[in-house]
Amino acid sequence: MTKPDEIMDLSQIDHGVFRSFPFLQDHCITCGICSSSCPVSGIDGFDPRKLVRLISLGMKDEAVDSRWPWICTMCGKCQYVCPMDIHIPDLVRAVRSMRERDKVPGILHKGLEAAIRTGNNLGLPKEDFIFILEDVGEEIAEEPGFEGFTVPIDKDGANILTTIHNKLVNTHTEDLKHWWKIFYAAGEDWTVPSDQWEGTNWGLFTGDDQAMKTMVGRIADHMDRLKVKNLLWPE
Amino acid sequence: MGSIINMQRKHAIVIGGGIAGLCAALELARFDIDVDLVEKGPALGGHARSLTCKATDRCVKCGACLVEERLQAVVENPNIKVHLGSEIMEVQDSGGFSVVISNEGKSTCSCEADAVIIASGFSLFRPDGKPYGYKRFANVLTNLDLERMIRMQGSVKRPSDQREPEKIAFIQCVGSRDAKTGHLWCSRICCGAALRMSRLIRSRQPQVTISVFYIDIQSSGRDFQFFLDGLRNDVRLIRAIPADVFRTEDDRLSMSYFDPTSRQSKDEIFDMIILSVGLCPGDDLKGLCSLFGMKLSDSGFVTVSDKTEYPEKHGVFAAGTVLGPMGIAESIASAGKAVWEAIRYLKI
Numbered sequence: 020m021t022k023p024d025e026i027m028d029l030s031q032i033d034h035g036v037f038r039s040f041p042f043l044q045d046h047c048i049t050c051g052i053c054s055s056s057c058p059v060s061g062i063d064g065f066d067p068r069k070l071v072r073l074i075s076l077g078m079k080d081e082a083v084d085s086r087w088p089w090i091c092t093m094c095g096k097c098q099y100v101c102p103m104d105i106h107i108p109d110l111v112r113a114v115r116s117m118r119e120r121d122k123v124p125g126i127l128h129k130g131l132e133a134a135i136r137t138g139n140n141l142g143l144p145k146e147d148f149i150f151i152l153e154d155v156g157e158e159i160a161e162e163p164g165f166e167g168f169t170v171p172i173d174k175d176g177a178n179i180l181t182t183i184h185n186k187l188v189n190t191h192t193e194d195l196k197h198w199w200k201i202f203y204a205a206g207e208d209w210t211v212p213s214d215q216w217e218g219t220n221w222g223l224f225t226g227d228d229q230a231m232k233t234m235v236g237r238i239a240d241h242m243d244r245l246k247v248k249n250l251l252w253p254e
Numbered sequence: 255m256g257s258i259i260n261m262q263r264k265h266a267i268v269i270g271g272g273i274a275g276l277c278a279a280l281e282l283a284r285f286d287i288d289v290d291l292v293e294k295g296p297a298l299g300g301h302a303r304s305l306t307c308k309a310t311d312r313c314v315k316c317g318a319c320l321v322e323e324r325l326q327a328v329v330e331n332p333n334i335k336v337h338l339g340s341e342i343m344e345v346q347d348s349g350g351f352s353v354v355i356s357n358e359g360k361s362t363c364s365c366e367a368d369a370v371i372i373a374s375g376f377s378l379f380r381p382d383g384k385p386y387g388y389k390r391f392a393n394v395l396t397n398l399d400l401e402r403m404i405r406m407q408g409s410v411k412r413p414s415d416q417r418e419p420e421k422i423a424f425i426q427c428v429g430s431r432d433a434k435t436g437h438l439w440c441s442r443i444c445c446g447a448a449l450r451m452s453r454l455i456r457s458r459q460p461q462v463t464i465s466v467f468y469i470d471i472q473s474s475g476r477d478f479q480f481f482l483d484g485l486r487n488d489v490r491l492i493r494a495i496p497a498d499v500f501r502t503e504d505d506r507l508s509m510s511y512f513d514p515t516s517r518q519s520k521d522e523i524f525d526m527i528i529l530s531v532g533l534c535p536g537d538d539l540k541g542l543c544s545l546f547g548m549k550l551s552d553s554g555f556v557t558v559s560d561k562t563e564y565p566e567k568h569g570v571f572a573a574g575t576v577l578g579p580m581g582i583a584e585s586i587a588s589a590g591k592a593v594w595e596a597i598r599y600l601k602i
């Protein structure tokens with residue numbers, strides 16, 4: 020990224036390159052309310068107004084190679100306040116999608132790659148996954164009022180299918196219990212798939228539409244296969 | 255110029271007694287046209303009547319004092335009949351106009367007119383929905399609230415405790431240049447007004463510091479560069495629109511914004527925040543125009559024909575801010591043009 024006090028290479032400016040972007044970036048009046056609202060403005064020199072200008076000027080290499088699009092959390096606050104309704108998070112995502120995949124920041128890249136390959140961001144084998152679910156299920160069954168609780172894995176014809184966020188079978192297993200107890204108390208007929216259970220879809224963050232489609236397709240397949248009508252997708 | 259004799263006395267109605275309506279009425283009267291000036295409010299003068307003189311060591315040509323002179327002349331003019339607290343109720347169009355005017359909903363009178371000038375002005379943007387705490391925090395005011403305060407009491411005080419503020423922030427373009435509110439236009443007067451106001455406050459209360467948060471300064475005029483250069487010592491100009499305002503425990507205002515100089519987000523404390531709200535179409539302009547069978551433009555101001563810059567409706571003319579945001583001098587010029595068109599139409 021060009022430092023503010025460096026001389027910028029103006030030959031980079033090409034108003035044509037992002038013309039096909041449908042995010043209204045050229046409507047920006049540089050009011051700066053997006054930057055005033057953004058929770059990560061100021062980190063590494065990032066603020067959304069600057070990024071929008073970069074795109075509007077067509078400075079493709081600066082935008083794609085810079086860390087800025089990856090600092091954004093895609094929370095959408097900027098778009099909410101933008102007087103010109105510029106689709107800033109979508110724009111950020113589109114710029115991210117223009118990066119070569121192996122240059123996508125490590126954690127996102129590796130997580131998504133693992134998810135495509137193994138069915139979840141952690142690369143957790145099926146046996147380990149089932150073991151964790153059953154272990155947590157047994158802990159619940161020991162609590163008063165939840166006697167006989169079991170985890171209905173791959174249950175045909177259940178009413179609800181739920182996906183799992185990878186952190187729930189990693190560092191946050193306690194958080195699995197809240198939903199499950201509610202299901203139990205409500206007498207709900209629910210199930211969880213034994214593999215390809217990943218609920219997060221990091222193609223959203225890396226700008227990878229194909230990966231997003233694959234991940235969503237897997238969930239749809241589970242619903243067809245198990246003949247489940249309702250999906251609970253908390254991610 | 256002496257008055258021109260109007261052989262068969264013609265009759266016109268001017269709707270709205272702001273600067274545009276006052277000037278239109280006076281011009282018409284100069285041609286010996288009888289004028290009924292219909293003003294909805296309890297007094298003549300419109301918005302400009304609330305504005306304060308911004309002269310510091312010299313006149314800054316804001317135009318606010320131009321109203322009083324015209325107002326006096328209208329009241330004294332035998333050709334002009336002023337209807338206060340009055341509105342147009344009914345219009346029949348039969349070549350000329352038969353118009354029913356109601357007076358405070360109590361009595362009505364009818365009159366015949368050969369031409370009508372609509373000069374019912376603008377409404378200010380209501381900033382309640384913006385995240386700046388207007389109406390929730392007593393020390394967040396609009397530009398017009400501030401004008402009124404200074405006009406009444408001569409200096410700025412915090413409405414919550416009547417103490418003199420240490421730090422004031424102006425936020426520009428509130429409700430202007432804003433596609434989400436449907437107001438894409440620049441209101442044209444609020445940059446100049448805020449900067450002149452800042453200078454006035456600094457000259458009377460030099461211990462007060464003023465920051466102006468802006469997009470770009472839209473102001474023109476011959477002396478503007480000179481004015482702006484002088485202003486830089488007086489006022490801190492920050493090129494970013496702030497995001498939120500909160501009240502602190504000690505009843506000050508914390509405002510978050512992105513500071514483009516340090517390239518950091520900041521929460522800064524102010525004692526008062528002034529919202530430079532924009533000029534919008536008048537609240538009842540639509541209803542008024544529909545009485546004459548006229549539609550408004552997409553932006554909500556009076557529609558004008560591309561060729562003439564006047565409404566296409568025969569015999570109806572428009573002056574001042576019903577046509578779009580403009581300042582006092584321009585409203586006066588606009589009234590002159592409208593009357594000129596009306597005179598041609600009436601073949602005087």
Ligand SMILES: Cc1cc2nc3c(=O)[nH]c(=O)nc-3n(C[C@H](O)[C@H](O)[C@H](O)COP(=O)(O)OP(=O)(O)OC[C@H]3O[C@@H](n4cnc5c(N)ncnc54)[C@H](O)[C@@H]3O)c2cc1C
Pocket residue numbers: 269270271272273274275292293294295297298299300301302305316317318340341342373374375376377378397398401443446447536538542573574575576580581582583585
């Ligand atoms: C805070 C602020 C600061 C400003 N500062 C400056 C400045 O420094 N310099 C400058 O040149 N300009 C300034 N302006 C702009 C200035 O106020 C306008 O240019 C001017 O008032 C426009 O006059 P007008 O006659 O078109 O409208 P208005 O002033 O709005 O007058 C319209 C009149 O019509 C009446 N009316 C409305 N509806 C009806 C109806 N249906 N029937 C009958 N009567 C009706 C209203 O009661 C009002 O009296 C400022 C404006 C604001 C808000």
Ligand code: SF4
Pocket residue numbers: 046047048049050051052053054067068071097100101102103104105107
């Ligand atoms: S809020 Fe919208 S118009 Fe304003 S600077 Fe940001 S992108 Fe541009």
Ligand code: SF4
Pocket residue numbers: 053056057058059060067090091092093094095096097098107108111
């Ligand atoms: S979406 Fe990104 S740029 Fe917009 S406010 Fe959130 S973090 Fe900032």
Ligand code: SF4
Pocket residue numbers: 306307308309312313314315316317318319320
């Ligand atoms: S033009 Fe404005 S500054 Fe000058 S005397 Fe009149 S009101 Fe005061």
Ligand code: SF4
Pocket residue numbers: 426427428430431439440441442443444445446469470471472530532
């Ligand atoms: S005059 Fe200034 S404050 Fe008013 S709308 Fe235009 S740019 Fe914004």
